[in-house]
Amino acid sequence: MEKYLEVTEKLIKSLEDSSLNVLEFKLDNFSLKISKSPFYENNLQVMDLQNKRNDESNNLITDKKIEDKDELKEETNIKVLRAPILGVFYSSKAPDEEPFVKVGDEVKKGTTLCIIEAMKMMNEIKAPYDCKIVDCLVSNEDFVEYDAEIFKLEQL
Known part of the structure; x- marks a missing residue:
């Protein structure tokens, strides 16, 4: 090795x-x-609209159908941020510090979202555009593979 x-x-x-x-x-x-x-230009993917259509067709018809359509329209802005390198994911600079971002935070382009440590080098992963953090898909100190999904972002 x-x-x-x-x-x-x-x-x-x-x-x-x-x-x-x-x-x-x-x-x-x-x-x-x-x-x-730049990793974010190559590794962001728009969520697959076909999968959403399949999910929608599997939903039971309810009184909430109109609300579901509104939610789907909102989710079309959601993109997945993928790890540009493999390494250890850190949500903050130090274990005793607050995470860089939390779910629900709105951040500007260039804001540090996390750090991925690879070969003893700390690589700051920054927001590719103004966005809202929809979900963090990995936990602090998890090992992430290259191209692994790490955040769901809603472009503002």
Whole structure:
């Protein structure tokens, strides 16, 4: 496993020193994809509207049907923020401090949402646009994989 850490460090250094934007590497059972481009532009996905339609068709017809349609219209602004790297997720700078954000908070573009620690480097994950925190999908100190869903954001 240590050889993979050394290889990863060398690949990150090589990417930083090059004009490449993305580097993908595979060796035996080890694969790595790293990117210099802004993570939030590439890793945000609009929730799949088809799944919502399927969910809606499975709902029983009730007096709340009109309310459900209003809720669906509101949810079309919801996007999923994905982890740009793998590492340990931290919701605050220190264990005894308040989290950067809580569910329901409205934040401006560039506000720090969390930190992901990778190879002893603390990487601040920032809000890609003005948004409201709808849900945090991971717990403090959880290990997150690359491209894992970490937040649901409602674009304002």
